[in-house]
Amino acid sequence: MICNNIGINEKGHITFAGQDVCDLAQKYGTPLYLMDEDKIRENCRTYKAAMDACFASALPVYASKAACFKRMYEIIAEEGFGIDVVSVGEIYTAMKAGMSLENAYFHSNNKTDFDIEFAIENGVGYFVVDNEEELYAIERINDGNAQKQKVLLRLTPGIDTHTYEAVNTGKVDSKFGSAIETGQAEEITRLALGMQNIALAGFHCHIGSQVFDSDTFLRGSEIMLSFAAQMKQKYGYEMQELSLGGGYGVRYTEADPEIDIAANIRQVSECVKADCAKLGLQEPKLIMEPGRSIVADAGMTLYSVGTIKQIPGYKNYVSIDGGMTDNPRYALYGSEYTLFVANKAKEAADFTADVVGRCCESDDIIQPEVRLPKPVRGDIIAVCTTGAYNYSMASNYNRVARPPVVMLCGGKSYQAVKRESLDDLIANDL
Numbered sequence: 001m002i003c004n005n006i007g008i009n010e011k012g013h014i015t016f017a018g019q020d021v022c023d024l025a026q027k028y029g030t031p032l033y034l035m036d037e038d039k040i041r042e043n044c045r046t047y048k049a050a051m052d053a054c055f056a057s058a059l060p061v062y063a064s065k066a067a068c069f070k071r072m073y074e075i076i077a078e079e080g081f082g083i084d085v086v087s088v089g090e091i092y093t094a095m096k097a098g099m100s101l102e103n104a105y106f107h108s109n110n111k112t113d114f115d116i117e118f119a120i121e122n123g124v125g126y127f128v129v130d131n132e133e134e135l136y137a138i139e140r141i142n143d144g145n146a147q148k149q150k151v152l153l154r155l156t157p158g159i160d161t162h163t164y165e166a167v168n169t170g171k172v173d174s175k176f177g178s179a180i181e182t183g184q185a186e187e188i189t190r191l192a193l194g195m196q197n198i199a200l201a202g203f204h205c206h207i208g209s210q211v212f213d214s215d216t217f218l219r220g221s222e223i224m225l226s227f228a229a230q231m232k233q234k235y236g237y238e239m240q241e242l243s244l245g246g247g248y249g250v251r252y253t254e255a256d257p258e259i260d261i262a263a264n265i266r267q268v269s270e271c272v273k274a275d276c277a278k279l280g281l282q283e284p285k286l287i288m289e290p291g292r293s294i295v296a297d298a299g300m301t302l303y304s305v306g307t308i309k310q311i312p313g314y315k316n317y318v319s320i321d322g323g324m325t326d327n328p329r330y331a332l333y334g335s336e337y338t339l340f341v342a343n344k345a346k347e348a349a350d351f352t353a354d355v356v357g358r359c360c361e362s363d364d365i366i367q368p369e370v371r372l373p374k375p376v377r378g379d380i381i382a383v384c385t386t387g388a389y390n391y392s393m394a395s396n397y398n399r400v401a402r403p404p405v406v407m408l409c410g411g412k413s414y415q416a417v418k419r420e421s422l423d424d425l426i427a428n429d430l
C-alpha cells in the first residue's frame with residue numbers, strides 16, 4: 001500500500017485509519033472527504049521532533065493552503081506549529097479556530113491595502129513580503145502603530161525543481177518573490193532596512209512543491225545563506241530567521257519514492273550549520289513550511305459509482321458522483337492517484353477505464369486508464385492521498401455542492417466540515 005494507514009479487511013473492503021470505508025460511505029454519504037487525524041498529528045510530530053533536535057531554534061509552519069478549515073488550525077496549534085496563510089480568508093478561519101496569530105506568516109504576491117490593514121489589526125506576526133510595492137504599502141499602513149511590523153522577504157534563489165511547471169516557484173522568472181540574480185533581492189533588503197515601521201526578521205524562499213530531490217533544499221539554503229552573508233557584509237544586517245518554504249513530495253502512487261523527512265531535515269541542518277560557520281553568520285531560527293507532506297496521506301476521497309459506459313473498440317468510462325469540483329488536480333496538473341473499488345479490494349483488477357466526474361467538461365477526469373475490478377452502479381471508489389489541495393481547491397462549478405470533511409481519530413469519526421446543502425449554494429444569490 002502507498003501508505004500504512006490504508007488496508008484491506010476480512011470483507012475485502014478498503015480500510016482507512018483502521019476503519020472500513022464502506023461503512024463510512026454508508027454513514028456519511030458520498031462524495032466524502034476523509035481525514036486521518038492521527039496521521040496528521042504523526043506527520044506534524046515528525047517535523048517538530050526533527051527540527052527541534054537539529055536546530056538551536058526552529059519553527060515548523062503549516063502551509064494552510066493545503067487544507068484549510070477550523071479544525072485543521074486547532075490540530076496544528078495543538079502540535080506546536082505556526083501557520084502560513086495567504087489570504088484574509090485563511091487568517092479569519094485561523095482566528096475563528098482560536099489560533100494565536102503571533103506565529104502566522106502572511107504570504108501572497110499581491111496583498112491589497114485591505115489585506116494589509118486586516119492582518120496588522122489582527123496581529124499577524126509576520127508578513128512574507130513579495131515585492132517592493134508591498135513593502136511601501138506596509139510601511140504606510142503601519143505608520144502610527146507602536147509596533148514595527150515584522151517581515152521576511154521572499155526571495156527567488158533561481159532553482160528549477162523539475163517538478164511540473166505549475167508548482168515550480170523558485171525560478172528567477174517566477175511571479176513570486178524578488179530575484180537574487182537580478183539584484184532585486186538586494187534592493188528590497190536595502191529598502192526594508194531603511195524603513196521606520198518595518199522590522200526585517202529575515203529571508204524566505206519556497207522553491208517548489210512535490211519535490212523529491214533533497215539536494216534542492218540544500219542548494220536553496222546554500223544560496224540564501226550566501227545572500228545573507230553578502231547583506232551582512234554590505235549593510236551590517238544579521239539575518240534572524242530563515243524560512244526554506246515547503247515542498248517535500250508525497251506518494252500518490254507506488255512509483256513515487258518515499259521521503260524520509262527526518263533524514264532530510266538532518267541534512268539541511270548540517271548544511272546550514274556548515275555554511276553559517278563558513279560565512280561567519282549566526283545560526284538563524286530555521287523555519288519550514290510544509291503543507292502537502294502534513295495532510296496529503298491523511299486524506300482519502302470516497303465516491304459512489306454511477307454510469308459505466310463501454311465504447312467498443314475505444315474506451316470505458318466509470319462515472320462517479322464527484323469530480324473536478326472536489327478534486328481538480330488531474331485536470332490542472334495531470335496528477336496521478338491510486339484508486340480502489342473499496343468494496344471489491346480483493347478482486348482482480350482486470351477492467352481498464354477512465355474514472356470521470358459528472359461535470360459538463362470533458363477534462364473532468366479523476367484519473368485516466370485505471371485498472372480496477374469491473375465496478376457496478378453503487379460500488380464505492382476510494383481515491384487515496386487526497387488530503388492536500390483537494391478540499392482547499394474544490395469549487396461549486398455546475399453548482400455542485402462540496403462534500404463534507406470527516407475526521408478519523410482513534411477508531412472514531414466526526415465531521416469537521418459539513419456537506420454543503422442546496423440552500424448553501426444559493427445563500428449569496430440576491
Ligand code: LLP
Nearest residue numbers: 063206209210246247248289290291292389
Ligand atoms: N510555502 C509557500 C510559500 C508555498 O507557496 C507553498 C505551496 C508551501 C509553502 C507548501 O508547499 P507544499 O509543502 O504543500 O508542497 N495546488 C498545487 C500545489 C500548490 C503549492 C503552492 N504553494 C497542487 O495541488 O499540487
